[in-house]
Amino acid sequence: MAVSVDEVVPTGPVRDHTRPARRLGGRGRSVLEVALLTVLAVVMLFPALWMIETSIKENRDVYAIPAKFFDFKVTMDHFKDVFVASGGGRSALSVSFLNSVVVAGVSTVLATVLGVPAAWAYSRFGVKAKKDQLFFILSTRFMPPVVVVIPIFLMYRQVGLIDSKLGLILIYAAFNVPFTIWMMKGFVDEVPAEYEDAAMLDGYTRLQAFWRFTLPLLLPGIAATAVFALIFSWNEFVFAIFLTSSDDVRTAPPAIAGLIGGTTVDWGLVAAASVVFALPVLVFAYLVRKHLIAGVTLGAVRR
Template identity: 45%
Template sequence: MSTRLARILTTIFVLAIVLLPIYWLVSTSLKSNREITQEGTLYPHVPTLDNYVRLFTEKQFGSYLTNSLVVTFFSVAIALVFGAMGAYAIARFRLPFAAERKVGLFLLTLRIIPPVVILIPVYLLMLSLGLLDSWLGLIATYTAFNVTFCVWMMESFFREIPVDLEEAAMVDGDSRFGAFRRITLPLAAPGLAATAIFAVLVTFNEFLFALALTATPRAMTMPRGTATLIGRIDTDWASMAAAGVIGALPIVFFALLVQRHLVRGLTMGAVK
């Protein structure tokens, strides 16, 4: 009986720790700035949606959201296609000088290097190409990061699929690439999904490169746009809270939707 009580209490305690900050964010986003700073209420006494309306009418949150969705979609989609092909080549072919293994190791090393190392040169590169503050500059950058990740993840998924199935398809007249496309790829779909989900999360949430590479609502992503609301001397707490809710909603909703794949992707690398 006492262990049961301890379990219930611990569960409630952990839930409270996780959810209280989120409650406060949502609650603040429904108050007016006056109520926030002068009355210090614990819940919105006069709930209002003004803060949300203001984000879209005065602060260009529509553009930020569009930019984020476009950039995330294209960089993940391109990286998945390129990454799956590269991972397949590394997993299945034996090239002269073990070239495929060297390429794999090289991409893994690139993944370990923290992205911040190339922040300045990527900025200079985009500056010289005229791609600062554009979708294309962000998409190119994120695609590169996602490719190294996709190759690394997908390779292990492809290795789990028996070669015999492809051989059978080729005996039946498929080309090598045809066998990859029609047999192996569909079999690797769960792995592909886990990879895509993780890439979407990381890309949608990225801030550092968005901060350096974008400057106007033309290309600013959600996290980048949210951060511009902060740091002024007179902080607009109500807008900030509403921006936090809008910024978090799509990704939390998405994560809870694909929860099972996500947990698999998060823990796979470590436990294997």
């Protein structure tokens, strides 16, 4: 099982409570540690906070020198600009967000439908060279995207998948299948095979046993895995920028990156778009926090 960040297990060295002198020293040190942690937390969180602050600042305050931390005018204009074009109607950014939802959603469904049965089969059956197959599957996920995109680009140009959502969906699914298999294999391993054996003794076929008994138990794991696949596809940039170009296909990451192309950059808009883009990820990540370690190591490390 993955480690839960909420589980509070004190493992710190046992403090000696009998001698007052030691305790006083321990407390002083404890205060120092808390102060250090606070400083580190502030440093780590400051960029995110600054992004949120910039997104609600008036343009004049965004470019103020020296930077304004507290006394600025609050405005929601930047968020309006994210969704509404200057002449009215939907903005190019909002279209790209919609594209992102479609591409990330469909590719995740595809990766889950292909990956979960494969993970179950790898967990339950004695497949030939199982270890080698599993390692091969994981290593396809480690390929540098910039390298893979060169032949994919040529391939897509040949079959007409350049600048299409289907092309992006296929490549994202291919990058999420290894993750899904590794992550789900861990979850399947946790469900005793004896349940299926018992069901089969009762006359069910292996497939029925999987479908009616194992799959319902796997649902929470499948949900967590799918959320990670969704986050990976949502955040992906390299394939998106090389394989798509038109506004009605482009996903959000290249669209947001495109905002800094001109001579002047509207940082308020960039900040608002980034906030809109990042918020769902943070919410989803919070939902699957118990499986974070397995998730971010592509299912390879689980405790």
